[in-house]
Amino acid sequence: MHVIKRFGWEIPAARITPEPVVLRRRAILAGSAAVGTVALGTFRSLPARAEEAPARNPAFDPGRAITEEKYATTYNNYYEYGESKNIWRAAQVLKQRPWTIEIGGMVSQPRTIAIDDLLKQVQLEERVYRHRCVEAWAMTVPWTGFQLSQLVKLADPLGSAKYVVFETAQDKTMTGLNAPFYPWPYIEGVTMDEAANELAFISTGMYGKPLPPQNGGPLRLTLPWKYGFKSAKAIAKVTFTDKRPTTFWEAIQPSEYGFWANVNPAVPHPRWSQAKERLLGDDEMVPTQLYNGYASFVSGLYTDRKGEKLFM
Ligand SMILES: Nc1nc2c(c(=O)[nH]1)N[C@H]1C(S)=C(S)[C@@H](COP(=O)(O)O)O[C@H]1N2
Numbered sequence: 102m103h104v105i106k107r108f109g110w111e112i113p114a115a116r117i118t119p120e121p122v123v124l125r126r127r128a129i130l131a132g133s134a135a136v137g138t139v140a141l142g143t144f145r146s147l148p149a150r151a152e153e154a155p156a157r158n159p160a161f162d163p164g165r166a167i168t169e170e171k172y173a174t175t176y177n178n179y180y181e182y183g184e185s186k187n188i189w190r191a192a193q194v195l196k197q198r199p200w201t202i203e204i205g206g207m208v209s210q211p212r213t214i215a216i217d218d219l220l221k222q223v224q225l226e227e228r229v230y231r232h233r234c235v236e237a238w239a240m241t242v243p244w245t246g247f248q249l250s251q252l253v254k255l256a257d258p259l260g261s262a263k264y265v266v267f268e269t270a271q272d273k274t275m276t277g278l279n280a281p282f283y284p285w286p287y288i289e290g291v292t293m294d295e296a297a298n299e300l301a302f303i304s305t306g307m308y309g310k311p312l313p314p315q316n317g318g319p320l321r322l323t324l325p326w327k328y329g330f331k332s333a334k335a336i337a338k339v340t341f342t343d344k345r346p347t348t349f350w351e352a353i354q355p356s357e358y359g360f361w362a363n364v365n366p367a368v369p370h371p372r373w374s375q376a377k378e379r380l381l382g383d384d385e386m387v388p389t390q391l392y393n394g395y396a397s398f399v400s401g402l403y404t405d406r407k408g409e410k411l412f413m
């Protein structure tokens with residue numbers, strides 16, 4: 102496990118020290134070559150809004166303006182393609198088809214399913230959700246996709262399964278995978294009751310178009326009440342288990358990026374306040390809300406878990 106060394110000069114900074122900066126400092130301190138090769142892909146423009154784009158579900162009014170698409174698609178976290186926010190060009194080389202998802206672990210029948218076969222078996226819809234990164238920036242995005250509970254139903258887990266674990270593809274175009282100090286692959290996980298919650302979503306599109314690679318295409322997890330790092334991109338494997346997984350960021354720094362990672366403005370990150378968030382686009386600072394404003398949907402999930410670090 103890698104531990105981030107903290108220095109006095111990092112702590113008083115009024116602005117937030119984002120994950121990549123901290124990690125680069127650590128890499129330099131460790132004397133390792135953190136410089137990867139940047140693959141400069143050609144940007145392929147995405148098809149215009151598909152005519153068959155599914156209807157918006159009005160049950161999830163985000164209460165704030167939708168972020169302009171150009172900001173949501175060009176300011177990303179995707180460490181497989183590098184530590185900067187500016188990986189959208191590099192990620193264009195990720196091939197979205199063919200794409201298969203391996204479903205296994207505690208299920209009645211392990212199997213591998215092609216994404217287009219999966220999409221034929223689920224009910225697609227559009228939902229506008231707020232997204233809150235642990236680094237205190239936020240956006241509001243119209244995602245298309247399907248409720249995670251539909252994938253769980255198709256997977257047919259055993260009654261003894263307690264967690265669902267999501268694993269990101271490890272593609273040869275992902276230059277960040279060469280960085281030795283990261284615990285690849287990117288792993289995330291939720292409990293079975295979180296996976297059953299109606300907010301838990303698998304996104305396959307945004308802004309009425311296929312999900313661009315930089316935002317996690319062809320399919321990503323979308324958990325709007327949790328910090329953004331829980332929303333794993335480019336999912337290749339879904340495993341049901343009775344053991345709580347050690348997730349990617351938790352393995353890097355458990356005191357800063359916990360398993361639960363529910364949004365809470367009252368619980369500061371060890372290195373910055375979580376009271377406010379910066380909206381991508383106009384950079385307006387707005388107050389952060391408990392569970393990112395989704396308490397009415399999810400607070401009941403945690404009533405029996407009071408002793409745990411639910412908010413980091
Ligand atoms: N595989 C993978 N998934 C990931 C990440 C990542 O580095 N790799 N970053 C996470 C973080 S920290 C955030 S905030 C969101 C960012 O999603 P966006 O680029 O669509 O805004 O993706 C999450 N999912």
Ligand SMILES: [Mo]
Nearest residue numbers: 234235329330
């Ligand atoms: Mo994030």
